[in-house]
Each structure stands twice: as structure tokens, then as C-alpha cells.
Amino acid sequence: MHGFWRACVGLSWLGGCASPAALDPDLVRPAAGAAFLEELPGPLLGPFESPSDALLAACGKILSKPHASSGRADHPGFDARWRVSSEYCAWLYYTPDHHYVVSRLTDQSRVDPVQRSKSCLLPSRVVDARYPPEALRYIYALHNHPYGSALSPNDLRFIVAEGRVHGFESETKTGRVRLSIVAFFSNEVVPSSCDGFHQFIPLTGQLLKWTRASSGWRCEQTGRVTWHDVEALDFTIEKLHGPCLRGTGP
Amino acid sequence: MRRLLLVGALLFVGCMRRQGTSPAPSPEARSIVFPDFSSQRALSVDAPGKVYALDGTLLRAMVLAADAFLPREQEGRSCWSRREAWRFRILREGDIAFVRMDADPRACAPVVLLLDGGAIYAVRLSDGRILRRLHDGEPDSTLAPVGPDAGATDVPSDPSIPVGDTTWGEAHPAFPSQWLDAGTPAP
Numbered sequence: 001m002h003g004f005w006r007a008c009v010g011l012s013w014l015g016g017c018a019s020p021a022a023l024d025p026d027l028v029r030p031a032a033g034a035a036f037l038e039e040l041p042g043p044l045l046g047p048f049e050s051p052s053d054a055l056l057a058a059c060g061k062i063l064s065k066p067h068a069s070s071g072r073a074d075h076p077g078f079d080a081r082w083r084v085s086s087e088y089c090a091w092l093y094y095t096p097d098h099h100y101v102v103s104r105l106t107d108q109s110r111v112d113p114v115q116r117s118k119s120c121l122l123p124s125r126v127v128d129a130r131y132p133p134e135a136l137r138y139i140y141a142l143h144n145h146p147y148g149s150a151l152s153p154n155d156l157r158f159i160v161a162e163g164r165v166h167g168f169e170s171e172t173k174t175g176r177v178r179l180s181i182v183a184f185f186s187n188e189v190v191p192s193s194c195d196g197f198h199q200f201i202p203l204t205g206q207l208l209k210w211t212r213a214s215s216g217w218r219c220e221q222t223g224r225v226t227w228h229d230v231e232a233l234d235f236t237i238e239k240l241h242g243p244c245l246r247g248t249g250p
Numbered sequence: 251m252r253r254l255l256l257v258g259a260l261l262f263v264g265c266m267r268r269q270g271t272s273p274a275p276s277p278e279a280r281s282i283v284f285p286d287f288s289s290q291r292a293l294s295v296d297a298p299g300k301v302y303a304l305d306g307t308l309l310r311a312m313v314l315a316a317d318a319f320l321p322r323e324q325e326g327r328s329c330w331s332r333r334e335a336w337r338f339r340i341l342r343e344g345d346i347a348f349v350r351m352d353a354d355p356r357a358c359a360p361v362v363l364l365l366d367g368g369a370i371y372a373v374r375l376s377d378g379r380i381l382r383r384l385h386d387g388e389p390d391s392t393l394a395p396v397g398p399d400a401g402a403t404d405v406p407s408d409p410s411i412p413v414g415d416t417t418w419g420e421a422h423p424a425f426p427s428q429w430l431d432a433g434t435p436a437p
Binding site for chain 2 (some may be wrong): 035036037038050051052055056069073074078082087089098108109110111112116117119120121122123124138140141143145147149152153154155157160161162163168174175176177178179180181182197199201202203204205206210216217218219220224225226227228230231232233234235236239243244245248
């Protein structure tokens with residue numbers, strides 16, 4: 001009888017609310033009580049011939065994960081959907097044999113006692129056993145925003161910190177690709193779909209918003225980020241509102 | 251059957267406990283409009299040899315926000331649970347102090363950095379009450395219209411730019427040149 005009670009209490013403490021995503025082979029997480037993962041294994045998706053193909057494949061994959069989208073705020077039950085929503089993050093990288101590849105995902109995050117704060121701790125390094133670690137080029141830091149909000153200050157500082165480690169641009173077969181961070185979003189909860197993403201490119205300072213319309217993908221320049229110190233602590237954003245056109249700023 | 255029901259009840263209680271570990275906060279004043287912290291540079295108060303003054307009410311507001319966002323009892327969980335791993339910005343408007351909290355990218359190196367996870371709190375100075383909080387990614391209900399598509403331009407973009415392409419923009423003239431010295435060379 002004592003064993004039964006211990007099992008019940010243990011279940012209530014540990015296993016009762018385990019996410020079904022715990023068994024998802026696309027995801028990696030630290031063991032219970034262990035430190036955050038400091039490297040992410042690859043590959044999950046690819047190889048792709050173009051960064052756009054890889055990016056859109058990653059968008060669909062990430063937004064298909066449980067609670068990746070909380071839907072619109074004006075739909076009933078939004079607060080509850082927000083509390084259970086999750087962020088997933090990964091890297092899109094370029095290999096020595098000239099392919100674009102997406103790493104596996106993680107949803108490791110800082111614990112929030114009231115479950116309103118969402119985050120994803122993206123390891124700085126990808127380990128793909130097929131290549132030496134220093135041969136990989138980091139192209140896009142990927143994650144989702146369950147509501148589809150703009151990139152956060154932590155997102156902007158993150159990608160600058162990573163650029164200082166990995167470099168802010170890479171020579172690829174499709175040209176000199178700049179490092180950027182993107183946040184995918186879906187307008188619907190179930191089934192979720194890749195409806196758009198926010199993007200920040202540190203080298204140009206561009207803040208962009210890509211949305212999928214019936215006529216195809218549309219790009220808007222929403223702002224320009226200016227940094228005011230070499231530690232990347234202080235920045236200002238000039239808000240913009242215009243289409244993405246070659247030869248026009250920001 | 252009774253044992254199954256008991257196990258089910260304990261699982262339910264376990265879920266309730268994990269999803270409600272903090273006391274319910276007071277109803278939030280959703281009419282409060284949060285300021286845009288990215289529209290102006292912050293004045294840093296850590297310059298050596300300078301004297302700074304701070305009202306006790308502002309100090310109380312910052313401590314209240316920090317206590318709520320980074321509870322002392324959770325400091326041992328990870329580097330990011332310590333308040334010295336965060337940077338605090340404060341903006342005063344009348345009787346309200348807005349406290350913005352973001353991760354300090356220098357604090358936990360070489361530990362992995364946070365994407366999102368910051369927050370802004372609105373604290374009333376006269377009585378030290380948290381009126382509203384907005385976490386990264388949450389919709390600010392004072393902004394209309396709501397939804398991810400809000401504010402999209404109708405002008406078509408250049409169709410020759412592939413989705414997500416990063417090769418077409420001009421380099422920012424103020425991009426810190428020191429940052430270009432870092433990283434790995436092109437293959």
C-alpha cells in the first residue's frame with residue numbers, strides 16, 4: 001500500500017503534466033535538473049539548395065509543434081492559449097558542400113511561475129557529425145512567436161552576440177548571405193500554417209516583416225536598428241513603413 | 251476503479267499546482283499604455299566617479315518589479331534566474347514608473363542566451379502597486395487593431411527578392427566596425 005501511495009504522489013509531482021512533445025524526435029531538451037543545452041545537433045531538415053526553401057521548410061516544421069501558435073488576441077480563450085503556448089528555436093546553417101540545413105529544435109526555456117513569459121534558449125553551436133564544427137556557417141537563428149509579435153530586445157541582442165562569434169555574413173553559392181534572426185508566426189491555432197515572420201539583419205539594421213498573401217509573399221520594412229555601444233546593450237529603433245525594394249534604404 | 255480515480259485526481263492536483271504556483275495577481279489595468287523604450291537612448295547610471303540620486307519610490311518600484319519577475323526563491327534555478335543577469339530600464343510618467351527588464355548578454359557567457367523572455371511592468375509610485383505587466387510577445391491590448399497582420403503595407407515589394415533573402419540591403423553606416431573583426435572567415 002505504501003508503494004502505491006508513493007507512486008501516486010510521485011506521479012502527481014512529476015509525470016502528471018508531461019508534454020507529449022517530450023517524445024518528439026525533432027526536439028532536444030536537457031535532462032530534468034540538468035543545465036541548459038550548449039549545443040544543438042543537426043540535421044533535422046535538408047539539404048536544401050536555397051536559403052528560402054530551407055527557411056520555409058523550417059517555418060512549417062516549427063509551427064507544426066504543439067502550442068506553437070496562440071492565435072489572434074481577439075478570439076475567445078486567448079489568455080489560456082497564451083499560457084500554454086511554447087517557443088521553439090533552431091539554427092539554419094550552410095555546410096562545406098554548399099547546402100542549407102536546419103538543425104533539430106529545442107524548447108528549453110526560463111521557467112516563469114505564472115506561465116506568461118515565453119522564451120527559448122538557443123545554443124550558440126550546432127554539431128553536425130558529418131562536418132568539422134568550424135566549417136559550418138550560421139545563416140538564420142530561427143524561432144516562433146506564438147502571437148506573432150515583433151522581435152524583442154532580447155532577440156536583437158542575441159543575434160548581435162552570435163554575429164560577434166560566428167560572423168555577420170557568409171560567402172555562399174547564392175551570394176554573400178547576412179546573418180539574421182527570424183520569428184515565425186501563424187494566424188491560426190489549429191491547423192497552424194506558415195503565415196509570416198519577422199526578421200532582423202544586424203549588418204544592415206533592417207527590421208522586416210514577411211507575410212504570405214494570396215498573391216504570394218510580401219515584405220515590409222518596419223524599422224531600422226541603430227546600436228549605440230559596442231557591447232550591444234543600447235539601441236534605438238527608427239520606425240518605418242514601406243515595401244522592400246532594392247536600392248531603397250533603410 | 252477507485253484507485254484509478256484517485257490516481258486521476260492526484261494527476262489533476264499536480265497539474266493545478268504546477269500551473270498555479272503563485273498567488274493570483276490583482277486585476278490588471280489594461281488601459282495603461284506602455285511607452286516605447288526603443289525610441290530613445292537610455293542614460294546609464296554606472297559611470298565611475300559620478301553621483302546619482304534616486305527617489306525611494308522609484309527604488310521601491312524597481313524592487314517590486316524585480317521581485318515579481320525574478321522571485322528570490324527561484325534564484326538558484328539557473329544563471330538567468332539571478333537578477334544580476336538582467337538590465338533594468340525605468341521610465342517615469344506622472345505617478346507611474348515603467349520598469350523594463352531584459353537579459354544582459356554579458357551575464358551568463360558562455361551559457362546560452364535568451365530569445366524573448368523580457369517584460370515591462372507598470373508600478374504606481376504613490377502606493378507601490380503593480381498595475382500592469384506585459385511580457386515579450388504578449389499582445390498589448392491598448393494597440394489597435396490587434397493581430398499579427400496589423401499595419402501591413404499595401405505597396406508591393408520587389409518580386410525579385412526571394413523570401414527571407416538578406417543579400418539586398420545596404421550596410422548600416424553606424425554598424426560598429428569592431429564587430430566585423432569577430433567570427434569565422436568565409437569558406
